Amino acid sequence: MTNSSAREQLLNLVAIQSFRLGSFTLSSGLKSDYYIDCRTTTLHAQGAELTGRAFLELIRQKEWSPQAIGGLTLGADPIVSAVAVLSAQAKTPIHGFLVRKAEKVHGMGQRIEGFQEKGARVVIVDDVCTTGNSTIQAIQAAREYGFKVVGVACLVEREEAGGRPAVEQAAAPAPFISIFTSSEIKIAHLKLKDSGQIFAYSGTCEMCGRPAVTNSPRLRCAVHRP
Numbered sequence: 570m571t572n573s574s575a576r577e578q579l580l581n582l583v584a585i586q587s588f589r590l591g592s593f594t595l596s597s598g599l600k601s602d603y604y605i606d607c608r609t610t611t612l613h614a615q616g617a618e619l620t621g622r623a624f625l626e627l628i629r630q631k632e633w634s635p636q637a638i639g640g641l642t643l644g645a646d647p648i649v650s651a652v653a654v655l656s657a658q659a660k661t662p663i664h665g666f667l668v669r670k671a672e673k674v675h676g677m678g679q680r681i682e683g684f685q686e687k688g689a690r691v692v693i694v695d696d697v698c699t700t701g702n703s704t705i706q707a708i709q710a711a712r713e714y715g716f717k718v719v720g721v722a723c724l725v726e727r728e729e730a731g732g733r734p735a736v737e738q739a740a741a742p743a744p745f746i747s748i749f750t751s752s753e754i755k756i757a758h759l760k761l762k763d764s765g766q767i768f769a770y771s772g773t774c775e776m777c778g779r780p781a782v783t784n785s786p787r788l789r790c791a792v793h794r795p
Contacts, residue, residue, distance in 0.1 A: 621651030
């Protein structure tokens, strides 16, 4: 599987599994005519692999060379795990850490879970960036702990919410990069819908046994769909 094909497959999977049109109230209180729930992709068996590959490729392209990757629970959790596993398989391990929304009130009272080497180069990740609040919380917590933030990345950036400037300011001098924008996801969603591919949420590909993402004209995964 090439990196370009992995990104394209991930785009289609997010468009199929995670994108919904309708009337929604976001966690920020903003109203929207669409909703993106990335966890239905990042916790999907194939989606987890594709997500890990996409973030690893970004990290390599930017030459961030982190020792660890982490973000605010819950959105970052599956991304962190996917990257850690795939990096170990590639013999270039990137460890994982998670940032609690608040310090524990028991035990050691820590907010950073997992990798804890102060001074280490780390990348902060998130699934969706809307206002950027959760990403900014993770950046601040990581720096307060003693990590050196060398890059910040999200899976999907909701451009209309205007979160980018705030995240860029919090991340500086580290860059902020998005794998996809919400516009890209919406275009892919409408293209797949117009092509007559009916979204399948259960069943397996008749060619390889992977989870099916379409059942029109036959059950096919993201790799073998027409």
